[in-house]
Amino acid sequence: MKDEVLRGFEEQYGKNDSVKAYFAPGRVNLIGEHTDYNGGHVFPCALTIGTYGAAAKRDDRKMRFFSMNFDNGRIIEVSLDDLEKSRTAGWTAYPVGVVWAFEKRGFKLDKGFDMIIYGNIPNGSGLSSSASLEVLTGFILRDLYGFDVTNQDLALIGQYSENNFNGCNCGIMDQFAVAMGKEENAIFLDTADLSFDYAPIKLEGAKIIISNTNKKHKLTDSAYNERRSACEEALAELQKVVDIKGLGDLTEEEFEAHKDAIKDDDRRIKAKHAVYENQRTIEAVAALKAGNLERFGELMKQSHISLRDDYDVTGVELDTLAEEAWKIPGVIGSRMTGGGFGGCTVSIVKDEAVEEFKEKVGKAYREKIGYDATFYTVSIGGGPAVI
Numbered sequence: 276m277k278d279e280v281l282r283g284f285e286e287q288y289g290k291n292d293s294v295k296a297y298f299a300p301g302r303v304n305l306i307g308e309h310t311d312y313n314g315g316h317v318f319p320c321a322l323t324i325g326t327y328g329a330a331a332k333r334d335d336r337k338m339r340f341f342s343m344n345f346d347n348g349r350i351i352e353v354s355l356d357d358l359e360k361s362r363t364a365g366w367t368a369y370p371v372g373v374v375w376a377f378e379k380r381g382f383k384l385d386k387g388f389d390m391i392i393y394g395n396i397p398n399g400s401g402l403s404s405s406a407s408l409e410v411l412t413g414f415i416l417r418d419l420y421g422f423d424v425t426n427q428d429l430a431l432i433g434q435y436s437e438n439n440f441n442g443c444n445c446g447i448m449d450q451f452a453v454a455m456g457k458e459e460n461a462i463f464l465d466t467a468d469l470s471f472d473y474a475p476i477k478l479e480g481a482k483i484i485i486s487n488t489n490k491k492h493k494l495t496d497s498a499y500n501e502r503r504s505a506c507e508e509a510l511a512e513l514q515k516v517v518d519i520k521g522l523g524d525l526t527e528e529e530f531e532a533h534k535d536a537i538k539d540d541d542r543r544i545k546a547k548h549a550v551y552e553n554q555r556t557i558e559a560v561a562a563l564k565a566g567n568l569e570r571f572g573e574l575m576k577q578s579h580i581s582l583r584d585d586y587d588v589t590g591v592e593l594d595t596l597a598e599e600a601w602k603i604p605g606v607i608g609s610r611m612t613g614g615g616f617g618g619c620t621v622s623i624v625k626d627e628a629v630e631e632f633k634e635k636v637g638k639a640y641r642e643k644i645g646y647d648a649t650f651y652t653v654s655i656g657g658g659p660a661v662i
Contacts, residue, residue, distance in 0.1 A: 306552075319449075331389055351367045591644070
């Protein structure tokens with residue numbers, strides 16, 4: 276893709292000897308969903324699919340953006356002196372938001388830039404195309420302008436821009452996984468303090484398969500923010516009776532002992548998911564490190580059931596993919612991944628069952644939902660890079 280984005284850059288903006296090409300990955304979360312804004316643990320990995328870009332500085336205050344993903348694509352121009360008016364400017368609101376967030380940190384751009392992007396993350400799939408674009412933009416800004424920021428800073432800047440510029444109250448997981456990805460490793464991240472370690476993913480005789488519902492989702496238009504608010508209210512009620520900073524501080528037993536402090540049934544069950552999912556994630560990573568892939572798979576299933584029954588973020592499309600996968604003997608584990616309300620499941624499937632998995636799950640999905648799911652066998656990749 277390097278040659279394609281460089282060629283695309285020249286076609287749109289003309290020849291520029293200083294242009295460089297970049298890449299930032301997408302991500303999939305193996306377990307630990309809706310825990311990242313509750314001070315819990317997550318276990319994502321970066322993918323080898325993601326967002327490619329090419330960029331070069333300009334001599335004026337203009338930023339120009341072009342996406343190779345849109346047939347009717349046109350160059351979108353934004354002034355560095357007019358960032359606030361770009362909050363609703365479609366996809367470009369994400370890179371503009373990152374520029375805005377850099378400036379909030381005191382990193383001022385003296386000149387604008389030209390940028391072209393191409394993403395091969397399926398649109399609306401929940402594999403973090405927005406975080407990938409945010410981290411890509413931050414990585415480009417660091418490279419072009421010499422800003423003194425770490426990859427972890429890029430994750431925090433991306434989250435800040437999505438929360439405060441784009442209006443989605445996302446946690447830190449997506450941007451962190453994209454910015455800190457490492458080949459053949461998942462990231463066991465404690466979102467309470469950003470401590471983490473890399474855990475090798477050794478899947479001898481098995482593959483990670485992403486199943487896309489092809490039901491588009493957009494977190495800012497969904498009930499995502501409502502779920503977060505319910506957890507925040509539940510936390511405030513619990514803090515009156517127990518000394519905690521986040522729901523992730525509680526064990527299952529501690530939650531059960533204090534749950535009556537949460538006065539609303541719906542808030543109580545949402546908080547239960549956050550607590551139990553965090554403990555599941557801790558156990559799952561321990562099982563994986565001990566070589567117990569079967570237990571890891573069982574916990575993936577429990578995760579999906581909790582997201583379906585307690586957190587109510589799955590829906591018939593995701594449930595169909597997961598429940599049909601569970602019927603196949605060669606499936607070690609399967610669950611929804613990402614924010615929910617559409618998007619994808621992630622499954623660990625034994626090599627000899629991959630074709631059966633695609634055929635049977637695909638057939639059942641088509642019969643029940645009325646259109647096809649799409650299946651991707653994915654590899655775990657590294658973080659952002661100059662290519």
